[in-house]
Amino acid sequence: MASTSDIRNGLCIKYSHDIFSVVEFQHVKPGKGNAFVRTKLKSLTSGKVLDNTFPAGHKIEVVRVERRNFQYLYKDDMGLHFMDQENFEQIRLQEELVPAIGLLKEGAIVEVLFNTEDDSPLTMDMPQYLVLEVTYTEPGLKGDTATNAMKPATVETGAEIRVPLFINEGDKIKIDTASASYVERAKQ
Structure with a gap:
C-alpha cells in the first residue's frame, strides 16, 4: 500500500477492479479546504482514460509491473505471436492488446508490460x-x-x-x- 504522495507518471495502480497507469497528476492545495491529487488514469485492459481525484493521504494499491522487449513473429487465428529477446520464450497476445496493429511488421521489436504478480501481459507499446x-x-x-x-x-x-x-x-x-x-x- 502507498499513499497519494507516491503518485507519479507511469505508476500502475489497482483502482475500481482494474489496473490503471497514471498518465498525469497534479497535487492541489487550495487556500480553503483539504489538499487533493487530481489524476488522469488510463486503463491497461480497456485503454479508456479516466479523470479521478484522490484526497491527500488516500491509500492506493500499487501494482508492480515489468517491461520486456519482444520480437513480433507472426499472426494467426489464435492471436499475435511474440518471442522474448532474452530467453527466446514465445507468448501470444490478443489483438485488443496491440495498438496500431496494421503497422506491425514481422521482426519488429516491441515492449510488453507484464503484471509481476501473475506474469500476465497487460499491454504492448509500439516504438514511437x-x-x-x-x-x-x-x-x-x-x-x-x-x-x-x-x-x-x-x-x-x-x-x-x-x-x-x-x-x-x-x-x-x-x-x-x-x-x-x-x-x-x-x-x-
Missing part, C-alpha cells in the same frame, strides 16, 4: 516511429511539392496512410505509430 516501405501509391507529378496536399499510400504491412504527393512506390517513410501518420521520408 517505424520505417516502412511504400508498396503502392499513385505517382506524383513534378512540382507537386508546394502545397500540403496528401494522397493515400499502402505500406508493406498492408496499412493505408496519407502521404505527401512527392512520395513514390519504393520510398521508405517514417511513420508515427501513435497517430498512424506520415512524419518524413526516411534517410537512405
Whole structure:
C-alpha cells in the first residue's frame, strides 16, 4: 500500500477492479479546504482514460509491473505471436492488446508490460516511429511539392496512410505509430 504522495507518471495502480497507469497528476492545495491529487488514469485492459481525484493521504494499491522487449513473429487465428529477446520464450497476445496493429511488421521489436504478480501481459507499446516501405501509391507529378496536399499510400504491412504527393512506390517513410501518420521520408 502507498499513499497519494507516491503518485507519479507511469505508476500502475489497482483502482475500481482494474489496473490503471497514471498518465498525469497534479497535487492541489487550495487556500480553503483539504489538499487533493487530481489524476488522469488510463486503463491497461480497456485503454479508456479516466479523470479521478484522490484526497491527500488516500491509500492506493500499487501494482508492480515489468517491461520486456519482444520480437513480433507472426499472426494467426489464435492471436499475435511474440518471442522474448532474452530467453527466446514465445507468448501470444490478443489483438485488443496491440495498438496500431496494421503497422506491425514481422521482426519488429516491441515492449510488453507484464503484471509481476501473475506474469500476465497487460499491454504492448509500439516504438514511437517505424520505417516502412511504400508498396503502392499513385505517382506524383513534378512540382507537386508546394502545397500540403496528401494522397493515400499502402505500406508493406498492408496499412493505408496519407502521404505527401512527392512520395513514390519504393520510398521508405517514417511513420508515427501513435497517430498512424506520415512524419518524413526516411534517410537512405
